[in-house]
Amino acid sequence: MRPENERKLAVILGLVLLAVAALCYTALKPEASEEPIRMLFRGSAGDVLFTHQVHTGDYDVDCASCHHNLDDGDEVYNCSECHEAEASQDDDMMSRTDAMHAQCIGCHEEMGAGPAECAACHATPK
Ligand code: HEC
Ligand code: HEC
Ligand code: HEC
Numbered sequence: 001m002r003p004e005n006e007r008k009l010a011v012i013l014g015l016v017l018l019a020v021a022a023l024c025y026t027a028l029k030p031e032a033s034e035e036p037i038r039m040l041f042r043g044s045a046g047d048v049l050f051t052h053q054v055h056t057g058d059y060d061v062d063c064a065s066c067h068h069n070l071d072d073g074d075e076v077y078n079c080s081e082c083h084e085a086e087a088s089q090d091d092d093m094m095s096r097t098d099a100m101h102a103q104c105i106g107c108h109e110e111m112g113a114g115p116a117e118c119a120a121c122h123a124t125p126k
C-alpha cells in the first residue's frame with residue numbers, strides 16, 4: 001500500500017472506532033443518571049427542598065410509589081402533566097399542590113417518619 005493510502009485507511013479506521021465508542025456510550029449510559037438528585041420547589045408558601053435520590057436510595061421508596069402512572073414501563077412525567085394548577089371538577093383530578101401534599105404528607109404520616117408540619121418542608125418565605 002502507498003503511504004498516502006495507508007494514512008487514509010488509518011483516518012477511516014479512527015473514525016469508525018470513534019463512531020463505535022460514541023454508540024457504546026449512548027447505549028450503556030446508565031438510565032439512573034436521569035433521576036434528579038434533589039429538587040427545589042419554589043412557591044408562595046416558601047421553598048421546599050426535596051431530596052429525590054435520598055428518598056429512592058436511603059429511604060428505599062419505589063419510583064412508582066410517587067410516579068404512580070409508571071405501569072408497563074411508561075416514562076416519568078411531571079405531576080403537572082396530569083395534575084394541573086387548578087383541580088378539574090369534571091374528572092375529579094387533584095390540583096398539582098393538593099396531589100403533592102397528599103402524596104408527600106400522606107406517606108410521611110403513614111410511615112410515622114418525615115415532616116408533616118408546614119414549616120418542616122417550607123423554608124420561611126422571603
Ligand atoms: C418520594 C417520591 C418520589 C420517588 C420515590 C421518585 N420520584 Fe422522581 N420525582 C418526584 C417528584 C415529586 C418529582 C417532580 C415532579 C414535578 O416537578 O412535577 C420527580 C421528578 C422526577 C424526574 C424529572 C422529571 C422531569 O421531566 O423533570 C425524573 C426523571 C424522575 N423523577 C425519575 C425517578 C426515578 C427513575 C425514580 C426511581 C428510581 C423516582 N423518580 C422516584 C418524586 C419521586
Ligand atoms: C399520567 C397522568 C398522571 C401523572 C403524571 C400523575 N398523576 Fe396523580 N393521578 C392521576 C389520576 C388519573 C388520578 C386519579 C385516579 C387515581 O387515583 O389513579 C391521580 C391521583 C393522584 C392522587 C390521589 C391518589 C389516591 O389514591 O386517591 C395523588 C396523591 C396523586 N395523584 C399524586 C401525584 C403526584 C405527586 C404526581 C407526580 C409525582 C402524580 N400524581 C403524577 C394521574 C396522574
Ligand atoms: C412513599 C413514602 C414517601 C413519600 C411519597 C415522600 N416521602 Fe419524604 N420521607 C420519607 C421517609 C421514609 C423519610 C425519612 C424520615 C426519617 O428517616 O426521619 C422522609 C423524609 C423527608 C424529609 C426530611 C429528610 C430529608 O430527606 O430531607 C423531607 C424534607 C421530605 N421527606 C420531603 C418530601 C417531599 C417534599 C415529598 C413529596 C414530593 C416526599 N417527601 C414524599 C418517605 C416519603
Ligand code: HEC
Nearest residue numbers: 041042043044045048096097100104105115116117118121
Ligand atoms: C412534606 C412536605 C410539605 C409539607 C409538610 C407541606 N408542604 Fe406545602 N408544598 C410542598 C410541595 C412539594 C409543594 C409543591 C410545590 C410545587 O408545586 O412546585 C407545596 C406547595 C404548597 C403551596 C403552593 C405554593 C405555590 O405558590 O404554588 C402552598 C400554599 C403550600 N404548599 C402550603 C402549605 C401549608 C399551609 C402547609 C401546612 C399545613 C404545607 N404546605 C405543608 C411540600 C409540603
